Amino acid sequence: MFSIITDHWATLCAGLGYTLMASLIALVGSLVIGTAFALMEISHRKWVRLIGRAYVELIRNIPLLVITMAFFVIVPMFIVKVDGFTAGTIGLTIYTSAFIAETVRAGIESVAVGQMEGARSVGMSYTQAMVHIVFPQAIKIVIPPLGNQFINLVKNSSVLAFVAGFDLMYQAKIIANLTFDTFDTYLAVGVFYLVLTMPLSYLMRYLEKKWVTA
Amino acid sequence: MSMIEFHGVEKYYGKFHALKDINLTIDRGEVVTVIGPSGSGKSTLLRTINGLEHITEGELIVNDFDLADKHTDMNKIRKNVGMVFQHFNLYANKTVLENITLGPTLVLHRPKDEVQKEAMALLDMVGLVDQAHKFPAALSGGQKQRVAIARSLAMKPRAILFDEPTSALDPEMIGDVLDVMQKIAKQGMTMVVVTHEMGFAQRVGDRIVFMADGQILEDSRDVKGFFEHPQEPRAQEFISKIFNH
Numbered sequence: 001m002f003s004i005i006t007d008h009w010a011t012l013c014a015g016l017g018y019t020l021m022a023s024l025i026a027l028v029g030s031l032v033i034g035t036a037f038a039l040m041e042i043s044h045r046k047w048v049r050l051i052g053r054a055y056v057e058l059i060r061n062i063p064l065l066v067i068t069m070a071f072f073v074i075v076p077m078f079i080v081k082v083d084g085f086t087a088g089t090i091g092l093t094i095y096t097s098a099f100i101a102e103t104v105r106a107g108i109e110s111v112a113v114g115q116m117e118g119a120r121s122v123g124m125s126y127t128q129a130m131v132h133i134v135f136p137q138a139i140k141i142v143i144p145p146l147g148n149q150f151i152n153l154v155k156n157s158s159v160l161a162f163v164a165g166f167d168l169m170y171q172a173k174i175i176a177n178l179t180f181d182t183f184d185t186y187l188a189v190g191v192f193y194l195v196l197t198m199p200l201s202y203l204m205r206y207l208e209k210k211w212v213t214a
Numbered sequence: 215m216s217m218i219e220f221h222g223v224e225k226y227y228g229k230f231h232a233l234k235d236i237n238l239t240i241d242r243g244e245v246v247t248v249i250g251p252s253g254s255g256k257s258t259l260l261r262t263i264n265g266l267e268h269i270t271e272g273e274l275i276v277n278d279f280d281l282a283d284k285h286t287d288m289n290k291i292r293k294n295v296g297m298v299f300q301h302f303n304l305y306a307n308k309t310v311l312e313n314i315t316l317g318p319t320l321v322l323h324r325p326k327d328e329v330q331k332e333a334m335a336l337l338d339m340v341g342l343v344d345q346a347h348k349f350p351a352a353l354s355g356g357q358k359q360r361v362a363i364a365r366s367l368a369m370k371p372r373a374i375l376f377d378e379p380t381s382a383l384d385p386e387m388i389g390d391v392l393d394v395m396q397k398i399a400k401q402g403m404t405m406v407v408v409t410h411e412m413g414f415a416q417r418v419g420d421r422i423v424f425m426a427d428g429q430i431l432e433d434s435r436d437v438k439g440f441f442e443h444p445q446e447p448r449a450q451e452f453i454s455k456i457f458n459h
Binding site: 112114115117118119120121122123124125128132133136137 | 264266288289290292293296297299301302303304305306307308316317320321322362365366369
């Protein structure tokens with residue numbers, strides 16, 4: 001295993017870089033999109049709720065690979081040609097956003113209705129009440145499940161390998177084909193994923209401690 | 215001068231008829247207590263006044279705003295009409311002091327130092343100055359409710375609505391809350407109080423409204439007279455049940 005890492009250090013590091021970049025983009029993107037759809041799901045307007053619900057149900061019930069392939073194959077046919085990295089990152093973002101929407105919605109809904117009413121009763125707008133009262137409480141509830149989603153996201157980024165996204169998994173395939181040492185190669189790649197997910201895991205734990213007990 | 219006017223107000227939850235032909239005019243400075251059995255529509259009536267519930271039909275004028283009109287800005291009404299809830303609804307993520315100052319700074323855009331000074335004066339009035347920097351979770355129910363009253367007073371409202379303010383409290387806490395409410399009543403605040411505290415209704419109330427099945431069955435400015443000789447059979451039954459055990 002060590003010879004695989006030392007011999008193919010540059011390749012693995014490149015893969016790590018692509019995986020890290022795809023993960024970071026998808027993390028921010030899915031958090032923004034997911035939160036937007038969570039807000040739609042709890043909207044007072046029925047049609048807005050319906051759109052939010054439909055998006056979440058559709059996306060989370062389709063395999064990540066299928067969504068990614070859709071962006072890799074179908075989108076270039078009609079709209080614009082995208083490379084594997086872009087298609088994979090978009091697929092990952094969209095897919096994860098559905099799960100984040102559900103997580104954030106559950107968090108907001110778990111804040112007692114009275115908190116919103118208390119805020120509205122002094123004349124705060126819906127947005128003010130959300131920003132100052134409901135969100136700060138929801139975030140504490142949402143941090144642990146959100147951590148799960150983020151770790152899943154990093155691991156799910158391996159989908160990029162299927163669309164030639166140059167990520168860790170893609171590089172692993174190349175190294176394995178080159179060396180015929182499949183076992184050691186994927187073992188090495190496993191270690192590289194741990195390098196990404198372990199710090200993330202600890203970061204989420206830290207945030208949980210800092211915010212949830214405050 | 216009237217503060218709150220109901221004219222032929224109807225409220226439905228789906229098929230359930232929650233408020234039936236409500237006609238009620240409350241003058242400025244009046245302290246009205248609303249009593250009646252559970253599910254009679256008391257809380258619903260109260261919640262329509264600051265738009266937490268929308269009326270289905272009829273006319274509702276609060277502080278010269280028309281609540282039946284969809285274009286009326288509810289936030290403008292709520293700035294002027296405070297509400298005290300059964301379960302306090304203090305902001306769990308804010309300290310006692312912040313609970314009181316948030317409304318005036320955020321909604322009324324008033325300077326923070328000025329608002330803070332007033333908030334401390336209000337906390338003094340409700341006897342909780344020493345709790346200013348604690349979070350609500352650290353307070354007893356009675357203390358929370360007094361903070362909630364201070365929070366609504368900080369907005370300098372024209373009227374305050376009380377939705378069973380002592381129903382979730384331990385018996386020994388109730389007195390402190392009622393004392394604060396009596397103080398506010400003496401200062402001339404318009405108050406609508408849904409309550410089961412008959413003593414408070416008699417001592418402090420200028421007027422009593424009895425509700426059952428979504429209707430106002432009695433509405434009397436002779437509060438003592440109402441308790442001694444309720445006219446309606448439903449009111450007689452209710453009063454006798456309360457006082458004969």
